[in-house]
Amino acid sequence: MPTNDPHDRITQEYAGLADTYDTRWSFYVDATARATVARLPLCDSDRLLDIGCGTGVLLRRLSAIHPAARLTGVDPVPEMLAIARRRLPSAVELQRGWAETLPFADRQFDVVVSCNMFHYIAEPDTALREIKRVLRPDGRLVITDWCGDYLMCRVLDAYQRLFGRAHGRVYRTRECAALVEQAGYATVDTERYKIDWRWGLMTARFTAISD
Numbered sequence: 001m002p003t004n005d006p007h008d009r010i011t012q013e014y015a016g017l018a019d020t021y022d023t024r025w026s027f028y029v030d031a032t033a034r035a036t037v038a039r040l041p042l043c044d045s046d047r048l049l050d051i052g053c054g055t056g057v058l059l060r061r062l063s064a065i066h067p068a069a070r071l072t073g074v075d076p077v078p079e080m081l082a083i084a085r086r087r088l089p090s091a092v093e094l095q096r097g098w099a100e101t102l103p104f105a106d107r108q109f110d111v112v113v114s115c116n117m118f119h120y121i122a123e124p125d126t127a128l129r130e131i132k133r134v135l136r137p138d139g140r141l142v143i144t145d146w147c148g149d150y151l152m153c154r155v156l157d158a159y160q161r162l163f164g165r166a167h168g169r170v171y172r173t174r175e176c177a178a179l180v181e182q183a184g185y186a187t188v189d190t191e192r193y194k195i196d197w198r199w200g201l202m203t204a205r206f207t208a209i210s211d
């Protein structure tokens with residue numbers, strides 16, 4: 001049933017995509033996971049939350065490099081989580097939930113990461129404050145997503161806004177940093193880069209400012 005609720009649209013879109021997601025998007029997902037891990041400050045004792053973990057590609061990469069780190073993934077779509085569960089070690093915890101209403105107690109995580117998910121969030125300010133709630137004081141937030149600084153991404157954004165069912169919006173690095181800072185974080189750095197001729201990405205790193 002068509003619906004105007006952004007959460008329903010995301011759930012429908014990814015329930016339908018789950019079975020083919022890894023093969024259809026393998027280059028893109030592997031390249032963005034690799035780029036994110038290379039920019040992720042993670043110690044073996046850290047507790048990390050991957051929001052919008054999808055089929056678990058980033059978590060699998062992290063668990064191979066940091067077997068002692070405590071890794072958790074959250075995603076609203078059961079079909080995506082089922083694939084993640086099959087590929088990940090049982091020590092990696094998976095939960096169903098939305099970035100805007102995370103199913104975790106306060107101050108649980110040292111690092112929160114989100115890869116290829118930020119442009120879906122309908123209420124980014126709510127989500128960023130919710131992420132801050134679950135981060136320890138001075139915890140770190142790392143966002144990898146499409147980067148509106150690149151013309152091609154702005155074109156894809158415009159197309160997806162017209163025809164995509166679940167798409168929200170793409171941000172320029174400056175816009176993303178301003179949004180995150182307003183929610184109570186300090187920018188560590190933002191970096192933009194291309195993974196091929198088409199895809200321009202950014203990875204932006206932040207620290208939660210203690211209240």
Ligand SMILES: C[S@@+](CC[C@H](N)C(=O)[O-])C[C@H]1O[C@@H](n2cnc3c(N)ncnc32)[C@H](O)[C@@H]1O
Pocket residue numbers: 010014029032051052053054055056057058074075076077080097098099100114115116117120121122
């Ligand atoms: C493009 S996929 C990315 C999956 C994975 N992070 C990756 O890089 O392959 C986007 C994922 O974000 C999830 N998602 C969308 N909106 C979300 C929200 N508001 N909160 C949490 N997850 C969300 C979707 O269910 C989907 O699994």
